[in-house]
Amino acid sequence: MSGALDPRERSFYARSVHDVARDLVGCVLRHGETTARIVEVESYHQEEPACHAHVGLTPRTSVLFGEPGTAYVYRSYGIHALLNAVCEPEGVGAAVLIRALEPLDGVEEMHERRRVGGFVDLCNGPGKLTQALDVELHHNGGSLLEGPVVVEPRPPAWRDVRWVTGTRIGITKAADLEWRFCAIGSRCVSRPWPPALREAAG
DNA sequence: CATGGGATTGACT
DNA sequence: GTCAATCCCATGC
Numbered sequence: 661m662s663g664a665l666d667p668r669e670r671s672f673y674a675r676s677v678h679d680v681a682r683d684l685v686g687c688v689l690r691h692g693e694t695t696a697r698i699v700e701v702e703s704y705h706q707e708e709p710a711c712h713a714h715v716g717l718t719p720r721t722s723v724l725f726g727e728p729g730t731a732y733v734y735r736s737y738g739i740h741a742l743l744n745a746v747c748e749p750e751g752v753g754a755a756v757l758i759r760a761l762e763p764l765d766g767v768e769e770m771h772e773r774r775r776v777g778g779f780v781d782l783c784n785g786p787g788k789l790t791q792a793l794d795v796e797l798h799h800n801g802g803s804l805l806e807g808p809v810v811v812e813p814r815p816p817a818w819r820d821v822r823w824v825t826g827t828r829i830g831i832t833k834a835a836d837l838e839w840r841f842c843a844i845g846s847r848c849v850s851r852p853w854p855p856a857l858r859e860a861a862g
Numbered sequence: 863c864a865t866g867g868g869a870t871t872g873a874c875t
Numbered sequence: 876g877t878c879a880a881t882c883c884c885a886t887g888c
Contacts, residue, residue, distance in 0.1 A: 702869070710869070720884055737870050738881030744869085757869055776872085787870050797883095830869055 667804070667811040673728035677703045677747040677754040678839065684745065684756055685843050686814040686821035690807075691793040694766030696783055697818065698758060698811075699843040700850055702828045704744075706753035709833040713753025723801050724753040731809055733790070733800040740787030743795050745804055745811065759829070759840075761789045762848040785850045826854025 666672055667687055673680055681703040688695050704711035706724075712734070713724040723732045724746055732744040732755050744755035761783035763770055770782045770792040783789040790796070795809055804811050814821065826840040829850070842849045844860045853861075 704869075712869080715885070718885070734869085734884095735882055737868060738883075740870050742869060759869085785870070828869075832868090 666813055668813065670727070670729045670805060673745060673747050673804075674749050675747065677705050677756060680745070680747045681756045681839070681841050682823065684758075684811070685823045685841055686818035688764065688812040688815065689758065689761060689789075689793065689809070690812055691795060691809045692766070694769055694793050695764045695812075696761035696770075696789070696793065697764060697815075697843075697846075698760075699762050699846040699848050700758075700760035701841050702757045702759055703747075703839045703841075704755055704757060705748075708837065710828065710831045710835070710837075711753065711755075713755075717753075721753060724755055725751060726801075727803075729803060729805050731795075731799050731802045731804050733795060733797055735797060736787065741790040741796050742786045743790050743799075743809075757786060758789065759786045760784045760842075760846075760848050760850045761792075762846050763792070780847050784848045824854055824856035824860055826856060 681701045684698050684701050687698050706713035713721045727750055728747055730746040732746050733741050736742045743758045746755050748754040763782050774792050782792045799809055822844045823841045825838040828840050842857050
């Protein structure tokens with residue numbers, strides 16, 4: 661249970677993208693002195709049309725087909741940088757999109773970078789969290805094992821974190837797949853919350 | 863080389 | 876609820 665589920669090992673990412681997505685919930689994303697807990701992710705796979713890798717190997721998608729544990733960062737709607745973790749063995753195009761975080765350390769710095777909102781609004785969206793942690797396009801192709809942007813294991817208190825599934829957000833193709841995973845008990849999950857999360861929250 | 867479509871957000875009605 | 880901002884890149888001529 662220890663080695664195989666440690667995000668500091670490359671083997672952690674060289675598995676089914678859905679298994680990696682579930683295991684990333686509760687882990688900690690770090691960039692310098694700013695850290696935050698992953699509370700929402702989505703999985704994408706080349707076999708399905710919402711995944712960028714679905715079009716095959718191009719300059720844009722080459723990172724997705726590369727080494728597992730690599731960061732895939734791309735610009736969305738011309739404005740926002742979105743962060744993904746490349747998964748599955750090399751040659752398979754798949755990644756986990758990091759959609760929301762719960763800030764832990766460097767909260768002051770996050771506020772300065774975001775210049776808006778309260779605590780919850782710092783990282784409750786894929787474009788928000790990259791701004792808060794200062795993740796940009798130049799991080800594309802970098803290693804999530806070696807940094808500067810790294811994923812650290814779940815803290816003991818989050819060892820048994822539970823999650824619910826929902827359909828992925830903001831896509832038009834393959835929108836019926838329940839490949840969104842949200843931590844139960846965090847206010848920092850992005851809107852709209854999946855029905856199962858509202859029920860779990862009571 | 864021109865075109866079109868986004869894995870979003872924040873401001874506004 | 877609506878809508879514009881703005882850039883990368885896949886595609887097609």
